[in-house]
Amino acid sequence: MFKLNLKIALRNLWKNKGFSLINIGGLAIGLASCMILLLYVAYEWSYDKQFSNHDKTYVVYQNMKASGKTFSWAWTPNVMAKEVQEKIPGVKYASHTTYPRKQLITVGDNKINSTAIFADQNFIKILDYKFLEGNSAKALKDVNTIILTKSFATKLFGNEDPINKMVKLENQEVLKVEAVIEDAPANSSLTFECIMPWALFEKREAWVKEVNWGNNMCLTLVQLQDNNFFTAANDLMHGIYKRNQKDNLSVALLHPLTKWHLYDEFVNGKSVGGKIDQLKIFLLLAFCILLIACVNFMNLSTARSERRAKEVGVRKAIGSTRNSLINQFFLESLLITFIATVLAFILIEVSLPYFNSLLDIKLTIDYYNGQFWLTLLGLMILTGFIAGSYPALYLSSFEPIKVLKGFTLKADSSVSVRKVLVVGQFVFAASLIVCTAVIYQQLNFVKNKPIGYDKSNLIQIAVAGKMNDAVKLELLKTQLLESGAASNVTFFSTDFTEGGDNTTGVSWEGKNPNEAISFNHRTIGYDFVETIGTKMVSGREFSAKFPNDTSSVLLNEAAVKMMGLKNPIGKVITFWDKKLTTVGIVKDFVVESAYQRVAPMIFRVNQRDDARVMIVRLNPNQNISSSLGKIDDLVKQMEPNYPVNRKFVNESFEVKFKNEKLLGSLSNWFGGFAIFISCLGLLGLALFMAEQRKKEISIRKVLGASTGNILVLLNKDFIKLVAIANLIAFPLAYIIVNKWLSAFEYRVSISVLPFIAAISLSVIIAILTVSIQSVKVAKANPIDALKYE
Known part of the structure; x- marks a missing residue:
């Protein structure tokens, strides 16, 4: 029996090549998307679990x-x-x-x-x-x-x-x-x-x-x-x-x-999440895309119900039971799933290099891993049964007498089920459009937000070896300025774009002795403010003209606000039991997270070997490549035993947005796949509805309806479905993006634009998808549908 069912399944696939291609293609894209996302989730989930006693x-x-x-x-x-x-x-x-x-x-x-x-x-x-x-x-x-x-x-x-x-x-x-x-x-x-x-x-x-x-x-x-x-x-x-x-x-x-790795965010001293939240999103995305692909299979299979009706009627008439027909349709579903899985593997192997480049990791499929094959087999069977469940139960329910007398599809509950499935698909697609739009809005908002300094044409060079000497650093600074490659040079005690030293060992007149205040503290060189392109709010910056600046301090605006100082210039603060006089207030600028408020910062002048990086402003009137070459040569002359370790500050700054860019890119890609697969589902429903209403359409044409009238008639119902999907999707999307944005102190407000974009895109996509089939039906000769009446 299995052999016979397999033959019938293969013949059906070969006979209906267009249907098979759409069905297999939709499932393959769904399976490939799901598997790539699962590979990424498994990779992140396995962090630090390779050690014997990791637990x-x-x-x-x-x-x-x-x-x-x-x-x-x-x-x-x-x-x-x-x-x-x-x-x-x-x-x-x-x-x-x-x-x-x-x-x-x-x-x-x-x-x-x-x-x-x-x-x-x-x-x-x-x-x-x-x-x-x-x-x-x-x-x-x-x-x-x-x-x-x-x-x-x-x-x-x-x-x-x-x-x-x-x-x-x-x-x-x-x-x-x-x-x-x-x-x-x-x-x-x-x-x-x-x-x-x-x-x-x-x-x-x-x-x-x-x-x-x-x-x-x-x-x-x-x-x-x-x-x-x-x-x-x-x-x-x-x-x-x-x-x-x-x-x-x-x-x-x-x-x-x-x-x-996954739970690195703490609130009030307790772990509340972190990258695990992103993994949950990707896991949900993976199974939703797969579910959408399964829904397509259901819609496309039942859309062909009239063509399979006589086959079902004949087989029942000669003795086939409903169970044997259900097995037949499940076997077809599993066969299509198997072929789709093979195609999905080809898609994965072709696309993995791109996604590895995008994610900056190395995802691979371990074909020698037994657990991988068991998971894949389980996924295939699950997909096959989910995709084939509704068609198998629906098609096997046809009564042979009615079918053989002349089968006519009725607008029964099965149509409503398919409509619900299509609405579900577009709820997911519309939610993804809104979420992706908000992610990009947030990313652009923070990237374009003033950071308090000019990061263009700014490089930092690691101080190493012989350079780690105040006299030699000043000599190198002079050489860089005289070469014309640099317009300004200064020094900093840590990587300029990363977190660093902080302390609560700061006190001042009027401070509550029982309150601990955390300050970031850095040491800086002369000409710091001018080099990085920020501003002094009041007072002055450190200068070689003032030898006593070793006992001076600069504060940023956040520090002044935190300390509650009304006239900060000249105020004495105690830093690690050392009295320092405030000589200037620097405008707030971002050195750590671009999403959080600037922390209170204290700046002291570089002494001895405090400097860890040299910050250089490239001369805007010189060619960048030649300037970098001159800088490298001068650094090598100063310290030939170390490779020159330099990087652009704006490149380092971009790293801060890695997670959000990753989330946006993956949402964009797999959201696009989900929308494409949803279109196939909509096409399936359009095929079904066109088949169901072809006699109605033919009568309308005989009575004088134009092609445009027919298109409006057929598209109207689908636009309603898409509109309903958007109405359901908008509150869900709002809740999701609002929760995601709540993690950022600097965040974009949720506007109507993403929602307008979602409904516009989904309606346009629906009209284009349905019109492909509707034009074909609207232009058909009405005689073909009415000749048996």
Whole structure:
């Protein structure tokens, strides 16, 4: 019986090539879209889960109340790991590590700015990276040693065995390669190219040895013996700061490693979400697109009901049961789903390189993974049964006597079901149009919002090696200005577009001693205001003309407002027990999140080796390429042992919008697919309605109706469906975008434009789709439909 049903299914597909192509194409696009989104969700979901005991591993977070709200971050003091290991019951390992940062590693003439971390031995016990060479039990014990990742070892030594070879760190320390490990996975929160001992970090930076509970400078990881210890351990963590420093009001907590990437947003000291919210959107999008493709199958199959009616009648007349017919139609559905899946794989393999480029990741299909094939099989069967359920039940219900006497479709409940399905499709499509429009409005609003400085033609150069000297930096500044490549040069203590140092150690006359206020603090060079293109609100900026500026301070507008200073110029503030006089107020400018309000900032003048980057304003009257060449040459002359590490500030600023651009791009692409598939569903209903009303249309034509009259008649009902869909979609879309926008302090107001765009697009799409079939019906010869009457 199965063989016979399969033959019938194949013959039907071959006989109705146009129908088969539309059906298979719609399902293939739906399946491909769903699978790409599921691949992305699975990739993000698997973050930090590649380690053996990932479920027992935690990141130590610090909650600090300041400025009327609670700040949460995974930065902790250097003494945290030791305290946790010794004082918290149930802890198997506690480790501290620096966050990945650039370090120069040299082998002969091969100089590479690698991403490196300093860590203790417990780090490689908690995160058990696979050792390809070397002894994991002895690794990181000796001070002057280094562990390389496989790819970095190849960069340094090619195909040579790197074990016991020597490398040089920052042209100073000679280190022996003691092990090679597998590369840190891309879906890991910590990615690096080499690991060096924490003892080497202490050797190079003497301050690291100091016991300081107020200096949050590293990451602390904790692995419990068993998760039964979690509640007790976490309770004890809450008071760890106060137990070690009486006036320290910070609270520590254990945040699961597996949630570090996805649940990184905290409100009032508690994790409330993060990227997981984006994944939920994509997961919903994936299944909605697949559901829309299944609805198309239902509509297109039932649209052909009159053509299949006689087949059903004959088969029932010669003894086929309804169950056997249901099996026949389900088999056809599964066959189409199988062919669509094969086509979907071709679409995925062709499109994955583009999406990998768009997402800046490397999604691949693991064809050797049994779980993948089981998931795919389940998805195929589910799709086949959902898509084939309504056609199978509907078509198998035809009565043979009525069919063989002369079957006429009736406007029964089945038509209403199809209308409901089409309305559902366009509810989803209209919601996507509104959401995508608002995402782009928000992105453009924030990108075009004044940021307080001019980021065009502004570059920053990392200060390294011999450049890390105040005298040489001033010499390099003079050379850059004299070369004509730069119009202004200054210095900054951190990456200009990223977060950095903050403190609550600031007081002033009139401050509430019981209130903690968080300030961002940076050191800057002379000519800072003019170089970045901001303005002084009052007072002056730092200048070499004022030698006492080492005891001066600049505030931004947000700091003045937070401190409640009416006449700030000349006011004395205490910064880390040092008295500083306010000499100027700088206009607020964005250095961290472009979506949040500018934080209070304190600026001090660069001293000794405070500068981490040199900020250069390119000369607008010179060719940019030649200017960059001159700058690179001068930097190399100053420090030939380091590669020049420079970047444009506007490029760094664009990174801030990565998540929103990703959300907008994916919504745009897959929203387009959803709309296209919805059009196929509308086409299915149009086919059905045209087939149902062809005699009515023929009679109208005989009585004098024009083609235009017929088009208006047929389109009117579909426009009503689309209008109803939009009325349902608008409140849903408003709720969704309003919730999404609530996460931003700077946000666009929800206007009527996205809703007008949604209804206009959906109506135009509906009219074009339906008219394709309607014109064909309207121009048909009425004799063909009426000759049997």
